[in-house]
Amino acid sequence: MTSNESEIRTLLENRTAACENKDIDRLMPLYSPGIVYYDAVPPLRFRGTEAVRDNFLRWFDGYEGLISLETHELTVVTSGDAAFAHMLLLDTGKRKGGEQSSIWVRATTCLRRSHGRWLITHEHVSVPFDPGTLQIWLPSDRDQPA
Template sequence: MPEALLDPSRRRPTAPHIFAGRIVGLLEAQVGCRATGLWQAIPNGDTMTSDESQIRAFLERRTAAQRSKDIDLLMSFYSPDISYYDAVAPLRFTRAAEVRRNFLRWFDGYVGPIGLETHDLTIVTTEDAAFANMLHLDSGKRRGGIELPIWVRETVCLRRLAGAWAITHEHISIPINPANFQIWFASEKDAPARGGGRSIFGLVASSLRTRLGLRRGAVEKLA
């Protein structure tokens, strides 16, 4: 009998052996990366797509709760120790109770449901953390009968807690005009800085013109 058959160390590896060895090597590498926290460095389209889809659906459900002013449902999307930066004073709202009161203040400014559209949503995920940024068109009939559609910017940070995603930080902002420190309201999503925005007076005038059917000059005199 040939010596190569008697001594395993002298056998030449066959194609199935080589393939099996490569699979084992990949599995060992992936297990090692999970253990050292470097798993994100290995592309894994299925996992990342699944997480992104979960967060996209999560944010859609949150927006539905905002539109319907369902405060209990809305707060279920936030961590108890949420840190919230809004476009209104103070600088920040901390923990769920303060954030809840701020949402109720926002709800109270509208008569009926809130029109809220999400645009240009971008989501980045890791194993147990994620962040997303987007633009919102906030609209609806406000107290006093005025309708003022407003574009706002939003960034949210999320963590997977006990197997479920929760928002741990949220930041809402509106640009200002540095020349006069007045709020700059974008006329549309991709409006340029020069000529693409309005002050609060221009925004109210536009709303009144639409509501009352007045000509531009008449409304400007009222403003």
């Protein structure tokens, strides 16, 4: 593992921990001011840290307590001052209203190093679904990522 890859993995671990704890002030410094973030919820594209911050707060507010994010199949590639990562995340928690739920999320994260510091410049998350029924693919004991 290269030093750059190790730095990216640490940054992503810090991002996950901040999300799990709903710590917006720990999360946002990981994002570039010019961040472009594609999400599975409208308006689908969020530009700039203010819009991304509001989107994360909306997501955090959907849970009564903390969020569990298990990272699976993380791949990191770096070249010079650019890097990207892709992964599957198992998002689990108690939703407002008391329902315990889990959902798979696919994520791709692009980063750039500037002044010796890596920042997330683009992120794209999506939720897998069954195209025949248009229903979200929910995890079960037999449905694990391939």
